Amino acid sequence: MSDQTIGLLVMAYGTPERPDQIEAYYTHIRHGRKPSEPALQNLIARYRTIGGVSPLAEITRAQGERLTEKLNRTVTGKKFKLYLGMKHTAPFIEDAVSQMAGDGVKEAIGLILAPHYSDYSVRLYMDRAQAAAQAYDGLKIHMIDDWYDEPSFIAFWARQIRKELDKIGDLSKTAVIFSAHSLPVKIIQNGDPYPGQVKETAQLIADALHLKRFAVGWQSAGRTGEPWIGPDVRELTRQFYHESGCTAFVYCPIGFIADHLEVLYDNDQVCRQLTEELGAAYYRPAMPNADPQFIACLATIVARRAVQLDREDKAPARNQATIHSA
Known part of the structure; x- marks a missing residue:
């Protein structure tokens, strides 16, 4: 009996791959409303600072391809x-679901490349995928909600941070400073799990490293006129510097899993500039990207979901998934 083909729908934020795609990308983020010229030029300038465009698209492809290879x-x-x-960019979630249906796939696992769940962010990916799947009879997409406390994810970050701490010596x-993308404060009032999950990830990593001085901050807040979750990482930096006399800062953007604008600009440019102004040292661990240890982490998460599907569906004709090390 041949192996059952199962779709692996890997979803991510998306990014322009060329400078001439930035305006369309920004317009899509704004639900079809074109940005003002000053706002557009500001974003273009940020991309120019990190090399013209973000490496996120290339990294996302590598993550998906290596994850699939590992699973197989x-x-x-x-x-x-x-x-x-x-x-926000092609291939859109709907395009992927359409292609899946065209290939005759009847069952898929959906993985969003973000470890923490929020109705404000991750839920939108899920809803779009499920809405698209409803147009195709028999196509089922089984979502993975979150993986913020996956032991191998925590271990990955602990290893990366330890490398930076070893460079400092005297701690x-x-x-x-652990961080994730800020979201509007209203999500807290609605009981959204996102802030709590981010804090739990940070605490698990801190416990693994026996950290004595750490905090959770928020970054990359939107400019919407409404309050966003704080404190901002820059505010935390100043607080540690003035109140604790800190002269070395390790920035850990645990809400992200790849090098992109929010990391390469908001951390490596903005936060670094602040530490230089304070006369302090800036450190940042390498991001997960397509690191084999991180890919193995994602494979564990997806494989576990595949095993759960077999337990949920007892039909005798189905092949049963078995996980092996490799």
Whole structure:
């Protein structure tokens, strides 16, 4: 009996791959409203600062491809087929679902490349994918809600941060600042789990490293006129510097899993500039990107979901997934 083909719908935010795509990307983020010329030029300037465009698109493809390869080496009874779907750039989530249906896939696992769940962000990916799937009879997409506390994810970050701490040596005046993308304060009032999940990830990593001086901050807040979750990472930096005399800062953007604008600009440019103004040292661990250890983490998460599907569906004709190490 041949292995069952199962779609792997990997979803991410998306990014322009060329400078001439930036305006369309920005317009899509703004729900079809074109940005003002000053706002557009500001975004173009940010991209120019990090090399013209973000490497996110290339990294996302590499993550999806290597994850699929890993799964097909380590999970028997299934053959995973990759479909990439972006929130704001082609191929859009709907394009990926359409392609999946055209290929005859009847069952898929959906993975959003963001570890923490929020109705304001991750839920939107899920809703778009499920809405698109409803147009195709028999296509089922089984979503993975979050993976913020996955042990191998925590271990990955702990290893990366340890490398930076080892460079510093004397940690008595060192602060570790964990961060994630800020969201509007209203999500807290609605009971959204996002802030709590981010804080739990940070605490798990801090516990693994036995950190004594750390905090959770927020970055990359939108300019919408409404309050966004704080404190901002820059505010935390100043606080640690003035109140604790810290002269070395390790920035850990645990809400992200790839090098992109928010990391390469908001951290490596804005936060670095602040530390230089304070006369302090700037450090940032390498992002997960397509690191084999991180890909193995994602494979564990997806493979576990595949096993759960087999337990949920007892039909005798279905092949049972088995996970092997590789």
